Amino acid sequence: MEKPNFYPRIKRLHEDAADRDLLKMPNNTNGQSSTLASFIWRNADDLWGDFRHTEFGKIILPFTLLRRLECVLEPTREQALETVADLADQDIDLGVVLRQITGYPFYNTSNYTLGTLGATRTRQNLEDYIAKFSDNARVIFEQFDFANTIARMDKQGVLYRICQNFADTDLHPDTVPERVMSNIYEHLIRRFGAEVNEAAEDFMTPRDVVHLAIELLLDPDDELFVSNPGLIRTLYDPTCGTGGFLSDGMEHVQSLRDRYSIAPVVVPHGQELEPETHAVCLAGMLLKTLESDPGRDLSQNIKLGSTLSNDQYSNERFHYCISNPPFGKKWDKDQDAVVREHSEKKFEGRFGPKLPRVSDGSMLFLLHLISKLETPERGGGRAAIVLSGSPLFNGNAGQGESEIRRFLLENDYVEAIIALPTEIFFRTGIGTYIWILSNKKDDARQGKVQLIDATSLYTQMRKSEGNKKRAISGEQTRQIVDAYSAFEPTDTSKIFDYEEFGYRRVKVLRPLRMKIVITEDGFDSLDTDKAWNKLSDTQKEAWTSTLIAHAGQEHEYDWLESFAKSAAKKNASLGKVGKPLIKALVGAFGVRDSDADPVLDGKGDIVPDDSLTDFESVPLSTSIEGYMESEVLPWADDAYVDKSYRDDQDDDVGVVGYEISFNRYFYQYQPPRDLHVIDADLKAVEADIAVLLEEVTE
Incomplete structure (x- = not known):
């Protein structure tokens, strides 16, 4: 079957890159365009002096959401109010009728808007306005504790002015598309993240990384979508934040609409820990509809709570899973629940292998995603997760991290790992990786793991955003996805048997002399x-x-x-x-004394010298005897293997471990420069130093 044309999707990625550089929003008051920055700072200027800088976000973000919802309801507002008046005395479920009128799963029955609150009873009228949203929309503002914020703003005399500022800004989806609003939310949370979520931008996924992960996740099934018009699939993010992955996943399949008579459908599901970011995701989902089920309230699919200790989808599985868990975050608050599930359910639960150290819970999300994949009998599932480098190699053989890698590799869940460029996240410049997991591998990928080095595929940003100095362009995204899809060995794509990452940690003893x-x-x-x-x-x-x-x-x-x-x-x-x-x-x-005879115990066995005990990592493909003969005995001819040091699972000598080292597989030798070139550089530096010294002594 012919591969679909990817131009619409690449075009969308180009548009997103432009939106990141300059997000323009028409201003209905003066007919001019203003950037996102000027929009935010206009409100910040009005708040300055009455509120601390760290409080701006809890004001500006919910007002942005409120205005977005208001713009969506504006075309049907009069009809909705008339319907409420006409049916006031009838025993009928107004919610059902009003949702049909608005075309969305939410509504508002207040006579007020941000522009008509008035200057004298602004707080009372705004409270009435918010109270008359349907429950699924009102909860958004409850999670921001917006009632107390409104009261404080009213007391400081800034409430009416802020309401007017937002009333003059058109945030309707036809004017500000979802991808632009996602950038606005991202900017607001990063800019004013201190009070919304401590170090919030540590956990924010840049839009270019979102696009890449979604393309890697969904691209392999494009032909499946072609062959099955109207196919319905589920997408799940256990750390959904503002819903960037979920929105982009839905856009991915919607981009197929122009090519197929009935577009496929992706139904989003998610869970988020922080109430404020959860509220942003709820607002986004209220504005989304499914062509196959237009009345469905997708915001009900976004749960609040800790995924590790309070999995609200405990009995469900999904076709696609995706996540960017926080890097290096402790899971001590979830420890009791996680340890209990591990000990009581073993591999029937989510955390069957040994557990990682409490200092970093990201590998728990690897296990969580595997548990959420649809069963192979029902078509299987695929997952993508963004992680730092430590899950590739941290932990020795037998420790929790290594045992998790062992579980994933020996059960053949890992399809590919892509090394991303550094300096693409907002508050860290560290190397990051996308793991692609699957329980429905193609025959060619059975028992194989693909490593892709995409560290050189980036575009330097014209203006840095914190530590983010680089972005992955649309063309570069396509290059990475193509390399993954091709599944062929190249300089930047290498394919391994999973056992090549394994080794036995063997305890090597020396006699006590x-x-x-x-x-x-x-x-x-x-x-x-x-x-x-x-x-x-x-x-x-x-x-x-x-x-x-x-x-x-x-x-x-x-x-x-x-x-x-x-x-x-x-x-x-x-x-x-x-x-x-x-x-x-x-x-x-x-x-x-190295010349002394080995010390023997009462049974005549050699007593080992504890100070000389060492450990060797023997590749799984190499016999321990052969390894000792070639790598150890030539330098320590009295060394011997401790055969009591065995693996818990297979009971063979040596403890099995797994680690994945990108540097080992993609290292390229760089010869040193010629000596005369180095000498010339040194002389040039010396000359510069001499000139500086002359200036100092003059």
Whole structure:
């Protein structure tokens, strides 16, 4: 089947890039255009002095949402009010009728708008206005605690002015498309994020990353959409924020509308922790409709609460899942619930493998998404998740992070991992990665993992936004998606058997080789030993006298124990000789000697030297014996493997671990510069220093 034309989608990405640089919104008052920045600061200027800077966001953001909803209802407002008056005395569900009139799953029955509140009873009228929204819209303002904000604004005398400012701004979707509004919300939350969500922009996903992740997630099923007109699929984001991923996913399939008689449908679902960002997402979903079910209230699909400890979709699965969990955020607040689910449900729950350290919960979301994928029997599912670099390699073999990677790789859930450019997020310049997960891999991808190095695919931004200095353009998005779809090895796309990321962490021991030498330093170290200090002063003196007679003499390791026991039998003042005392004496007077014979225990087994214990990572494709022969024994011919150190799952020698190192697979050797070039640079620097010194001494 011919691959669909991607021009409409690429064009949309170009438009988004332009919107990021300059978001223009017509101003109905003066007929001129004003940028988003001037729109925000016009209100900020009016608030300055009466409110702290950190409070601006909780005022401006809900007013923006209110005006957006108002603009949508404006064309049907008069008809809605007339209907309310006509049906006032009838026993009929007004909500059903009003939703049909507005064409949206919400409505308002107040006679007021932002422009008609009046200057004398502004607060009372605005409260009436908000109270007469349908429940699903009113909850948005409740989550902002907007009633208290209104009261404060009224007290400070700025409420009417702010209402008028917003009343003069057209935010109707026909004027300000959804993608532009998403940028506005993003800007507001980042600009005034301190009070909405501490360090909010840490967790905001830039629009270019949103587009890329959605394209990677949905692009492989475009042919499925072509073959099944009107196909309905579900999309789920457990950390949905303002709903950027969900909105973009819906736009993806809507862009297919021009090519197919019946466009596919993506039904969004999400959960968000922060009430304010949850409210923004609710507002966005109230304005969306499904062609197959136009009366459906999609805002009901957006839940509030912590996904890790309060999964509100616990019994549901989805065709597509997507997430950008916060990087490096502790999950201590969810710890009790997560640990309980892990211990009680094991692999029947979400967190079957060992758990990661509490300092970073991002890998818990990897497991959560896997649990949410539609079952293979029902067509399977695919997920995309944006993560920092640490989930690729943190944790040793047997620890939680490695065990999670093991679970994902050995169950063949990982399709691809894409390394993104640095400096593309707002408050961090670190490297980030998109993981593509699936439980319905194509035959060619079975047992394989594709790594894509897209770190060089970026466009330098004309103006930095915090740490975000780079963006991924539409063409670059297409390049990355094409590389993923092609599934072919290139310089920037490499394909591996999943076992190539695995290894066995083998414990390597060396024999203890030691002699006994009675020295003054040894007596000094005895003074800090617990077993020695439990002796009485009389016993200490007796032992000192007994041992000092052998000062400077070298003895075999096993001489000390037999000597001590024999001496104790002859001299009662020495007391009983137990293992703790023998250990203390050996620790004080034992001297390692590489030429000494290995120490043997009572059973004749070699006693290992704990100070020489080491661990080796043996690739799963290599035998432990072969690895030891080539990599260890040439340098330590007495080394041997501790066969008691075994894996909990397969009980073989060595603990299995997995890690994924992009640098190892994509490293390109850069030869050093010629010496004469380096010398010339040094001379040039010296000349510059000389000139500066002359200026200082003049």
